[in-house]
Amino acid sequence: MRLSQYFIPTLKEFPAEATVISHQLMLRAGLIRQVSAGVFSWLPLGFRVLNKVINILREEMNAIGGQEFLLPALNPTEIWEQTGRVEAMGDVMFHIKNRDGLVLAPTHEEIITFHARQHIQSYKDLPQIWYQIQTKFRNEPRPKSGVLRCRQFIMKDSYSLDTSWEGLDESYKKHFEAYNKIFSRCGLKFFVVGASSGAMGGSKSEEFMIESDAGEDVCAIAPSGYAANIEIATSSLPPVGRKPACPEVEKFPTPNAKTIDDLIEQYGFDENSLAKTVVYIVESKPILILMRGNDELNETKLQMALGTNKFRPANPEELFEITGANTGSIGPVNLKQPIKIIADKLLEASNCLVSGANQDGYHFRNIDLLRDTQIDGYYDLRTVREGEPCPLANTPIKIVKAIELGHIFKLGTKYSEAIGAKFLDKDGLEKPIIMGSYGIGVERIIASFIEQNHDEFGIIWKKPLAPFDIHLIGINIAKSDLVRQACEDIYNNLTRKKLEVLYDDRDETAGVKFYDADLIGIPIQIIVGEKNLQSNSVEIKYRKDGRRTIISLDELENTILENLL
RNA sequence: CGGGGCGUAGCGCAGGUGGCUAGCGCGUCUGUUUUGGGAGCAGAAGGUCGCAGGUUCAAGUCCUGCCGCCCCGACCA
Numbered sequence: 231m232r233l234s235q236y237f238i239p240t241l242k243e244f245p246a247e248a249t250v251i252s253h254q255l256m257l258r259a260g261l262i263r264q265v266s267a268g269v270f271s272w273l274p275l276g277f278r279v280l281n282k283v284i285n286i287l288r289e290e291m292n293a294i295g296g297q298e299f300l301l302p303a304l305n306p307t308e309i310w311e312q313t314g315r316v317e318a319m320g321d322v323m324f325h326i327k328n329r330d331g332l333v334l335a336p337t338h339e340e341i342i343t344f345h346a347r348q349h350i351q352s353y354k355d356l357p358q359i360w361y362q363i364q365t366k367f368r369n370e371p372r373p374k375s376g377v378l379r380c381r382q383f384i385m386k387d388s389y390s391l392d393t394s395w396e397g398l399d400e401s402y403k404k405h406f407e408a409y410n411k412i413f414s415r416c417g418l419k420f421f422v423v424g425a426s427s428g429a430m431g432g433s434k435s436e437e438f439m440i441e442s443d444a445g446e447d448v449c450a451i452a453p454s455g456y457a458a459n460i461e462i463a464t465s466s467l468p469p470v471g472r473k474p475a476c477p478e479v480e481k482f483p484t485p486n487a488k489t490i491d492d493l494i495e496q497y498g499f500d501e502n503s504l505a506k507t508v509v510y511i512v513e514s515k516p517i518l519i520l521m522r523g524n525d526e527l528n529e530t531k532l533q534m535a536l537g538t539n540k541f542r543p544a545n546p547e548e549l550f551e552i553t554g555a556n557t558g559s560i561g562p563v564n565l566k567q568p569i570k571i572i573a574d575k576l577l578e579a580s581n582c583l584v585s586g587a588n589q590d591g592y593h594f595r596n597i598d599l600l601r602d603t604q605i606d607g608y609y610d611l612r613t614v615r616e617g618e619p620c621p622l623a624n625t626p627i628k629i630v631k632a633i634e635l636g637h638i639f640k641l642g643t644k645y646s647e648a649i650g651a652k653f654l655d656k657d658g659l660e661k662p663i664i665m666g667s668y669g670i671g672v673e674r675i676i677a678s679f680i681e682q683n684h685d686e687f688g689i690i691w692k693k694p695l696a697p698f699d700i701h702l703i704g705i706n707i708a709k710s711d712l713v714r715q716a717c718e719d720i721y722n723n724l725t726r727k728k729l730e731v732l733y734d735d736r737d738e739t740a741g742v743k744f745y746d747a748d749l750i751g752i753p754i755q756i757i758v759g760e761k762n763l764q765s766n767s768v769e770i771k772y773r774k775d776g777r778r779t780i781i782s783l784d785e786l787e788n789t790i791l792e793n794l795l
Numbered sequence: 796c797g798g799g800g801c802g803u804a805g806c807g808c809a810g811g812u813g814g815c816u817a818g819c820g821c822g823u824c825u826g827u828u829u830u831g832g833g834a835g836c837a838g839a840a841g842g843u844c845g846c847a848g849g850u851u852c853a854a855g856u857c858c859u860g861c862c863g864c865c866c867c868g869a870c871c872a
Binding site: 745 | 796801807820821822830831863865868869872
């Protein structure tokens with residue numbers, strides 16, 4: 231490709247709207263342009279990268295027996311009502327205004343299951359792996375970080391259809407391995423975490439992550455290899471437990487203690503002896519939740535404990551009405567009215583606790599959860615903290631921010647039952663198809679790669695995702711016939727050898743070409759200038775480390791082929 | 796949805812306490828000199844100052860409403 235005729239609008243200055251590095255570089259290198267919040271165009275150079283990723287996805291999905299579909303973005307609302315996801319998705323789903331009964335699909339479990347219902351009839355038709363690489367629409371309240379969180383984006387989504395749970399395990403494993411290959415081939419440093427299934431439903435799920443401050447997910451990782459999304463991460467922190475003796479409950483004044491930290495500072499309590507109390511409204515009923523000390527309540531875990539996501543923290547007025555006290559003085563003992571109380575597992579059956587007295591300015595001490603109150607259940611509700619021992623081998627947990635690249639789910643029969651996708655087994659019994667669902671955010675692969683592979687000058691591509699293999703730079707090309715002819719020869723030769731060459735044949739100064747080449751970041755630059763040509767040689771610069779070598783034209787091709795791999 | 800910031804030439808920004816022809820840098824175009832790390836000189840083009848309404852002799856500037864974009868939070872399969 232000749233740069234003089236190719237549309238690569240590079241930017242010298244940093245675009246004001248971009249704060250994360252991958253976003254800045256994708257704009258500056260002319261890969262993408264923004265059209266509106268969370269909506270981007272891919273320019274020719276970016277689209278080449280996108281297609282490289284898509285080819286890798288396609289190869290690895292085909293390798294596990296995946297069959298490629300292309301499903302519609304426009305979906306009948308009705309099919310989404312059958313699975314209850316019109317409500318579950320809420321505002322995330324776009325609804326078509328001037329044609330009743332149509333939505334824009336944010337994912338495709340429903341459509342896949344619809345086709346399975348149409349045509350999968352017997353166990354002989356299974357298993358199947360169906361996938362597509364297609365545009366998804368999600369009405370994100372706040373798109374951000376360039377291509378990392380968009381309202382329209384490309385997803386590789388696949389779905390496994392099996393006759394048994396063992397079959398699902400097999401399909402899931404195939405995807406797990408395919409995903410490892412995909413991200414490795416893309417050149418990403420990634421890790422896998424256990425994750426919450428959330429509103430997707432299903433039993434097991436894992437996420438493929440890269441560590442990045444630009445990410446929105448938080449993960450707990452440890453040297454033992456333990457890795458989990460913070461939403462489900464646990465630690466082997468010992469429970470608070472019971473002391474041998476615990477005197478009667480005693481009220482004491484705490485006029486200046488509004489927080490757990492205040493109590494620790496002013497009275498010297500140990501965090502382990504404090505029980506923080508928070509109040510939530512669950513489907514319009516209040517519930518009291520006891521947490522150890524300053525432990526943070528994890529709402530994903532709360533959702534699992536309660537079996538519903540219809541809850542919210544009580545507001546100050548409700549707090550007072552329910553407990554008779556304001557924030558900072560609420561506790562499980564001496565409540566105005568009977569309220570369901572649940573507690574974090576660390577507090578299970580513990581005693582000698584300090585908590586609010588449900589009277590402003592007072593706390594109780596010596597609370598025994600077995601003796602002085604009624605706990606309806608102990609659940610893991612806390613968010614793990616940095617440094618806690620991991621559950622695998624007690625190695626210290628590190629909390630990191632991460633970008634979610636892919637997510638694999640064992641769905642089970644949620645969708646097949648709702649839509650009626652059944653098959654007849656060997657015994658002639660009708661059973662629901664057992665499903666899995668597996669997604670990869672295609673743009674996120676590219677942004678993540680750039681997050682991991684850049685320097686102050688620009689992107690540093692590796693061969694698999696690089697938009698071109700070679701960046702051929704002619705110095706002073708407009709004036710030097712010698713240089714132009716040498717460039718033309720090199721360009722034609724390498725192109726004939728199926729190498730992808732971006733040839734900077736513009737009438738620009740050397741500096742402009744060098745800066746653009748570093749910004750765009752193609753792995754190998756061939757720099758052709760008069761001086762070197764006189765000794766029948768050219769310069770090669772490797773983008774990854776800036777190394778330059780002078781090489782004779784005869785050796786050029788072999789040197790490149792050796793170094794491109 | 797709550798909080799904050801911003802919207803002026805293709806890009807990055809100044810002007811903002813009302814006042815003359817709306818500026819600067821980069822980029823673009825023409826000419827010329829230059830030519831291995833974002834060239835010099837000379838000239839030129841390019842603007843509904845986000846939109847609508849209002850106040851005023853006069854609005855980029857003040858007021859009201861709206862729209863858009865970014866950031867923090869909430870939310871997020």
